[in-house]
Amino acid sequence: MQKPIATTRSASGIPTGRLAIWWLLASEIVIFGGLLACYLLFRLGHPEWADAAAVTNTAIGATNTFVLLTSSFTAVLAHQAAERGDGKKAARFLVFTIIGACLFLGIKSYEWWYEISHGYTITSNGFWSFYYTAAGLHAAHVIAGAIAMGFVAKDAAQGKELQRVELVGIYWHFVDVVWIFLFPLLYIAK
């Protein structure tokens, strides 16, 4: 089967796909970093935001942190299985990870529904604008990751393109890392 050149060639000593993922993440650092830096600036300059931050539900945030950490764990187990050449097992672990992503989004939807129905919307004030923008951008990444993992798992189950299991995993761990910082910023620091 003919492979695209980018898949087979590696000028940097790192497989091109993995290099691409790291570059993607370097740009993601600026996107999320810029947003979180703005949040920090305003949060530190506006002590009154603590009142709004106190409204967010720590239990829900903690549950979602647990879900994402677990999904990261299954993603790395998928990578381990792929390294050992076991595509079926890798696909199974990726499916677990996708279930984690769906669980996360389900919990998030409930949380947002509850907050919006109680009058806390994106236009309420600066804190809630950041809250919905940051968590929304993150949730968009969760959705994208879940879809990508679906494609990778489909191929992996047939033993194809197993290197992609690691690539999608690296992306997924990054999404997890972003949440690791969002959790204390939006839920814990009151």
Place this chain on the structure above:
Amino acid sequence: MTEHIDQTAPHDAGEHHDDGHHDVNYAKIYVALLVLLVISILGPELGITWVTLITAFGIALVKATMVINNFMHLKWEKNFIKWALVVSLLFVALFFFGVAPDVMKHDGLRWVNDAAIASVERGIEPPHGEEGEHAAEDGEGEDHAEEGDDTTVEGEGEGATETVAAAFSAPDAYSATCATCHGPNGGGDGPGAAALDPQPASFATTEFWDEVTRESMVNVIQNGGAAEGLSAAMPAWGALYSDDEIQQIVDYVETFQP
């Protein structure tokens, strides 16, 4: 199948994974992450500021490092990958520290961010009406209740605009928007006054009251100092306060009259 992997993933066979297939005990890392998560939730419950900072943000850093090193395998990656990520982070830091003085500080040598000071003074009000009260009960507690007492005097639960209107108080508005330059007691001696030339008006002098009329004061508050040929450093507040509110502010300023 194996051939296929060798072809598309040369790294799996080879040189970058000298230490075999990353002999990380993933389960152990996972359990450690969960333990850290529990600590980061319980720590802030103590309510001690430095414990909160360490348990919330210190542990977030530790958790992130563990995921990046052990799950993303960054520690086995080539150095230029690490540099690419660090450079991205440095740009974020540059952005943060470049913007910090403008956003985090609300006044400086020759400037005052009235809107920011006013919003700190105003605080964040919970949503109005039934739902807001309900949510307040759910969680955030007494702070709001106290604020509610002095801001919502009448018109409670009649929708946002009425409640905001009822929440207006001339002394509060004065201390949020005027006192920075005109001083808390109208002496023209607020913290922002030092940098201003001409100096802001002092309401505690008879000269001031000889020169102004009620109309000219309303005009200056509404449209700024320049509207009456006075200092352009006096901003226009017409967009922030209604005509009626400006009348109340003038009433309040009159109480400083000697």
